[in-house]
Each structure stands twice: as structure tokens, then as C-alpha cells.
Amino acid sequence: MMWRAIFLGLCVIGLAAVPFFGDDVLVQYGIDALLFATLAQAWNILGGFTGYVSFGNSSFYGLGTYGTAIAMAQLHWPFGIGLGLGAVLAVGCAVLFGIPILRLRGHYFAIATLALSASLSAIIANLDIAGRNIGLILPLTRADAAFYEEALLLLVAATATVAWIARSRFGMGLLAIREDEDAALVMGVNTTRYKIAALSLSAFFTAIAGGIHAYWITFVDPGGAFDLTLNVRMVIMAMFGGPGTVFGPLLGAFVLSAVYDVLASSISTAAALLFGLVIVLAVIFMPRGLLDLASGFRREGARYLLQNIRMHRL
Amino acid sequence: MLLAQILLNGVLLGGLYGLMALGMALVWGVLNIVNLAHGALVMLGGYCVYFLFAGLGIDPFAALPIAMLAMFAFGYLLQRFVLNLIIRSAALNTLLITFGLDVVLTYLAQLAFTADFRTINPSYAGANVAILGLTVPLLRLAAFVAAVVLAALLWVLLQRTRLGRAIRATAQNLVAARLYGVDPAQLYALTFGLGAALAGAAGGLYGMVSQVTPYIGATLTAKSFVITIIGGLENPFGIVLGGIVIGIIEALASLYIGATFTDAISFGLLVLILVARPARSLRNA
Numbered sequence: 001m002m003w004r005a006i007f008l009g010l011c012v013i014g015l016a017a018v019p020f021f022g023d024d025v026l027v028q029y030g031i032d033a034l035l036f037a038t039l040a041q042a043w044n045i046l047g048g049f050t051g052y053v054s055f056g057n058s059s060f061y062g063l064g065t066y067g068t069a070i071a072m073a074q075l076h077w078p079f080g081i082g083l084g085l086g087a088v089l090a091v092g093c094a095v096l097f098g099i100p101i102l103r104l105r106g107h108y109f110a111i112a113t114l115a116l117s118a119s120l121s122a123i124i125a126n127l128d129i130a131g132r133n134i135g136l137i138l139p140l141t142r143a144d145a146a147f148y149e150e151a152l153l154l155l156v157a158a159t160a161t162v163a164w165i166a167r168s169r170f171g172m173g174l175l176a177i178r179e180d181e182d183a184a185l186v187m188g189v190n191t192t193r194y195k196i197a198a199l200s201l202s203a204f205f206t207a208i209a210g211g212i213h214a215y216w217i218t219f220v221d222p223g224g225a226f227d228l229t230l231n232v233r234m235v236i237m238a239m240f241g242g243p244g245t246v247f248g249p250l251l252g253a254f255v256l257s258a259v260y261d262v263l264a265s266s267i268s269t270a271a272a273l274l275f276g277l278v279i280v281l282a283v284i285f286m287p288r289g290l291l292d293l294a295s296g297f298r299r300e301g302a303r304y305l306l307q308n309i310r311m312h313r314l
Numbered sequence: 315m316l317l318a319q320i321l322l323n324g325v326l327l328g329g330l331y332g333l334m335a336l337g338m339a340l341v342w343g344v345l346n347i348v349n350l351a352h353g354a355l356v357m358l359g360g361y362c363v364y365f366l367f368a369g370l371g372i373d374p375f376a377a378l379p380i381a382m383l384a385m386f387a388f389g390y391l392l393q394r395f396v397l398n399l400i401i402r403s404a405a406l407n408t409l410l411i412t413f414g415l416d417v418v419l420t421y422l423a424q425l426a427f428t429a430d431f432r433t434i435n436p437s438y439a440g441a442n443v444a445i446l447g448l449t450v451p452l453l454r455l456a457a458f459v460a461a462v463v464l465a466a467l468l469w470v471l472l473q474r475t476r477l478g479r480a481i482r483a484t485a486q487n488l489v490a491a492r493l494y495g496v497d498p499a500q501l502y503a504l505t506f507g508l509g510a511a512l513a514g515a516a517g518g519l520y521g522m523v524s525q526v527t528p529y530i531g532a533t534l535t536a537k538s539f540v541i542t543i544i545g546g547l548e549n550p551f552g553i554v555l556g557g558i559v560i561g562i563i564e565a566l567a568s569l570y571i572g573a574t575f576t577d578a579i580s581f582g583l584l585v586l587i588l589v590a591r592p593a594r595s596l597r598n599a
Binding site: 053100101103108110111115116118122126235236239276277313314 | 348396398399400401402403404405406407409410411413414415416417418420421422424425498499502532536539543572575577578581582584585588589
């Protein structure tokens with residue numbers, strides 16, 4: 001336990017030191033990877049623990065970016081307050097929207113959240129204060145190292161939250177919802193309140209990540225802020241690493257970000273194609289993620305890969 | 315008069331939407347897979363008809379059955395050798411794998427066919443008739459009629475044939491159907507093939523009234539989903555009706571509110587329906 005804590009501490013210090021040694025390109029890749037890892041981790045809070053697949057996280061991301069952008073570009077408030085505004089918008093939206101749609105289960109919940117981001121992006125694209133279709137330009141700052149450290153801090157905070165959830169009564173309740181929601185309800189879990197709390201936490205971290213990204217690239221527009229493929233990447237990264245675990249989403253995000261960046265810099269169509277293939281193969285051969293694959297492979301070798309098919313084929 | 319014309323356009327386009335959603339509803343109802351690659355199958359069908367027309371000079375309506383046959387074979391193989399492997403795992407996994415397939419098909423199409431806009435443009439594409447002062451574009455009318463005919467054929471297939479009975483039985487109760495001698499692996503593949511064939515037909519017709527690119531899949535999937543929810547999973551005609559409703563709503567929304575809001579409105583409607591009446595058509599929601 002103590003060794004694990006020391007190892008994790010060293011990892012964080014090592015990551016924090018990157019801007020002091022690495023070159024600009026590495027730091028920029030780093031910011032991207034850290035923000036993606038935060039998004040995957042935030043998605044994990046609801047998706048991994050309760051099994052509710054949210055495609056609405058991209059709308060929390062969009063609200064976070066627009067909250068920050070409106071505060072800074074239109075109202076000339078400082079960055080910190082902008083982040084706060086984005087977070088308030090996103091959490092408010094999560095609570096308001098969560099109350100009706102968290103009654104839905106399975107596919108229906110997934111698609112209702114999909115509807116949320118499509119509608120929000122259309123509404124934002126017609127608001128004057130949000131710059132309509134054109135978007136907003138934020139004040140320019142050249143401080144990649146600072147953005148990197150902020151992104152790292154956010155990731156550490158999100159991961160610490162998930163680590164707390166994983167061992168708390170709250171987390172047990174969420175897992176109970178995933179395994180059997182009716183049984184959880186009977187056992188005295190206030191499922192509605194638990195799910196809304198999980199969605200709100202998820203929205204909070206997603207919105208902050210969006211705000212940091214907006215200030216970093218100094219530009220937001222509806223298409224980019226509410227980009228659905230971003231949400232899909234969160235899901236895939238969390239699933240690839242290991243949903244419902246503390247470190248799985250981080251692992252998935254780092255591995256897939258690296259693969260994607262390497263491929264995208266050479267051949268972009270092939271990168272997207274490979275991404276799709278990875279999803280298909282991962283669902284067939286390792287639906288519980290990399291972390292489970294590692295332990296399963298140690299236990300039973302190559303047979304692990306066929307186990308999923310054996311369990312779930314006709 | 316303008317209103318009537320808008321309504322007419324909405325109805326004609328809506329019939330096509332309904333056909334598009336039929337395949338998704340069939341697969342969803344029987345296999346319990348929400349096929350996120352459905353739009354990609356529509357896209358492939360569109361390219362099939364396009365190349366039969368532009369490459370071989372076959373009339374697009376004669377090319378439709380050929381495209382449907384090709385898409386049937388493709389769907390059959392996909393279900394038999396890929397999706398059947400994980401069909402009984404959690405809903406999230408079937409969603410994810412069909413999403414992965416959507417990405418693969420989209421980018422394979424981009425590599426093979428380039429990102430150019432393609433329109434299936436036969437010589438009679440611009441022809442109109444005037445009925446009661448309304449302009450009826452013949453191509454859209456033909457696409458509408460083809461959509462309704464295919465929905466009727468599906469209804470006959472499901473209600474009046476042995477295969478249809480087996481499909482309906484499996485949708486109701488897999489174990490019982492198995493005990494009566496249905497081979498589910500085969501039947502699932504056939505059903506998915508039928509869904510793909512319907513998607514292919516919709517794609518061909520869509521290519522005649524609009525454009526085909528590798529990227530049309532996602533929005534068409536979303537549209538089919540909304541229509542499926544509105545129409546319910548039981549009756550093909552309900553789905554076509556759902557398509558017409560969406561077609562009319564889109565036409566009215568783009569006239570009175572603005573074209574950027576059309577998707578938001580149909581999705582907002584979807585959420586309202588999901589939340590307001592989960593009991594009836596969505597008993598297992």
C-alpha cells in the first residue's frame with residue numbers, strides 16, 4: 001500500500017516535471033493527453049460505476065468551454081471565475097436534465113443524452129452572447145507550461161475523487177446500481193440521488209477540462225465545443241482501459257492518445273480507421289479493458305481472449 | 315399554398331426517412347441491437363446504386379434490387395461472423411461495436427470512394443407534375459412510393475411467411491423459438507441481412523433526392539433512431555408514419571424557425587416522448 005502511494009507520487013512528480021525538460025511539442029501533446037485522460041476519468045464516474053452510457057458529456061464539455069469563453073471574452077472576467085461559470089452551467093444542466101432522463105435505462109438513456117448535446121449546440125449557435133456560429137476568441141496567452149500543470153492538477157483531482165468513490169459507500173451504491181438497479185433500490189440505495197450526484201461530478205470535471213482547453217487554444221465554436229466524437233473518444237478510452245476502475249481510464253487514454261497522435265501525424269484516414277478497428281476488436285476480445293486483460297492473461301493465458309466470445313455468443 | 319407545398323415536401327421526404335428507419339427497427343426489435351452503423355449501411359447502399367447507375371448505366375430504380383441483394387449478403391456475413399460473437403453481452407458492448415463498425419465503414423468508404431459528393435441523377439430527375447396547384451417532384455414521389463411498397467412487402471413477409479413467423483417468434487422469446495426448431499444464429503443473420511437490405515434501398519433513394527458522401531451515416535443513424543422511437547418497434551407502417559411525422563416537423567421547422575434548429579427540434583421531441591410515455595411502446599426501457 002505504502003509502496004503504491006510512493007510509486008504514484010513519483011509518477012505525478014515525473015509528469016509535473018515534463019514542461020521543465022521536454023520540448024514544446026511534447027508539452028502540447030501532454031496537455032491534450034492529460035485533458036483526454038480527465039475526460040475519460042470523468043465519464044468513468046457515471047459510465048464505469050453505474051453502467052449508464054452518457055453521450056451527453058460532450059455537452060458538459062461544451063458548456064464548460066462556453067462558460068469560460070463568455071466570461072473572458074464578453075464579460076472580461078478572470079480565467080478562474082470563467083472556469084467556475086462553466087462548471088456551474090454544466091452541473092446545473094446535469095441536475096436539470098438528469099432528473100427526467102436518469103429514469104430511462106440502457107439504450108434509451110444513451111440516446112437521450114445524445115439529444116442533449118445536439119440541442120445545446122444548436123441553441124448556442126443562435127445566441128448572440130455566445131458569438132453564434134462564428135464562435136468567440138479568448139485573450140491570448142502563451143503559457144503552455146502553466147496549462148500543462150493545470151491539466152495535470154485537474155487529472156489528479158479527478159482521479160483522487162474516483163479513488164475516493166471506489167472505496168466509499170457512495171461508490172458501492174453506484175456499483176449496486178450497475179449490477180441490478182431494482183435490487184439496489186430495495187436495499188435502500190437512493191438510486192435517483194446517487195445517479196444525479198454521479199452525473200454532476202462527471203459534469204464538473206468535464207466542464208473544467210473544457211474551460212482549460214478553451215483558454216489554451218483561445219478559440220471556441222459550436223462545432224468544436226459540442227463535438228460528439230469527443231464524447232465517443234471518452235467512452236472508448238475509458239472502456240479500453242477498464243471501466244469502473246480507478247486507473248483504467250487513465251491507461252486507456254494515454255495508450256490511445258499516443259497511438260492516435262503517432263498515426264494521425266502520418267496518415268489521418270488510417271488513424272481513424274484503426275481507431276474503429278480497435279473498438280471492434282476490443283469489444284470482441286477484451287470488453288473489460290486493458291487492466292482486466294493484464295490480470296486475466298496472467299491467470300489463464302491466451303484462453304482469456306476467447307472467454308468473452310464463449311460467454312456471449314449465441 | 316406555401317404551407318401545403320411545404321407539407322407535401324415533408325411527407326415525401328418523410329416516407330424515405332421511414333424506410334430508412336425500418337431496417338433499424340427490425341434489427342432492434344428482433345436482435346435487441348441498436349445498430350449505430352445503420353447510417354453507414356444506408357451510405358453503402360447509396361454508393362452501390364450510384365456506381366451501378368454511373369458506372370454501368372443501369373436505371374437507379376432497376377439498380378435498387380441489386381443493391382439490396384448486395385447489402386443483404388453484407389449484412390448477413392457481418393452478423394454471422396462478427397456480431398453473433400458478442401450478441402449476448404451488455405447493451406453497452408453492442409452499442410460500442412456497432413459504433414466501431416460505423417467508423418470502419420465510414421473511413422473505408424472515404425478511402426475507396428473519396429469524399430466527393432455524389433448524386434444519382436437520372437435523366438428524369440428534374441421532372442415535375444402539377445396537382446391542384448402543388449408541384450410534385452416525380453423523383454421524390456417515386457422514392458416515396460418505393461418506400462411505402464417496401465414497407466408493405468416487409469409487413470407481408472413478417473405476417474404471412476414461415477420466415478416472418480420465425481422472426482416474430484424469436485423477437486418474442488428466443489428460448490421458446492429455439493425449442494420450436496429455429497436456428498438463432500441463422501435467423502439473426504437473416505434478420506440483420508434484411509435490415510441491411512432495407513438500409514441499402516433507403517440509401518439508393520436518398521442518393522436520388524440528396525447527396526451521398528462517406529459522412530452521411532451519423533446523422534442518418536440519429537434520424538432513424540428518433541423515428542424508431544416515435545413509430546414503435548411492432549409495426550412497419552408505424553415506422554413509416556413516424557418518418558412522415560419527422561419529415562413534416564423538419565419541413566415546418568426550417569420554414570418557421572430556421573434550418574439550424576431542425577435537429578434540435580426532432581431530438582427535443584424525442585426526449586419528450588422518451589420521458590413522457592416510457593410505459594407503452596418502451597416497456598423494457
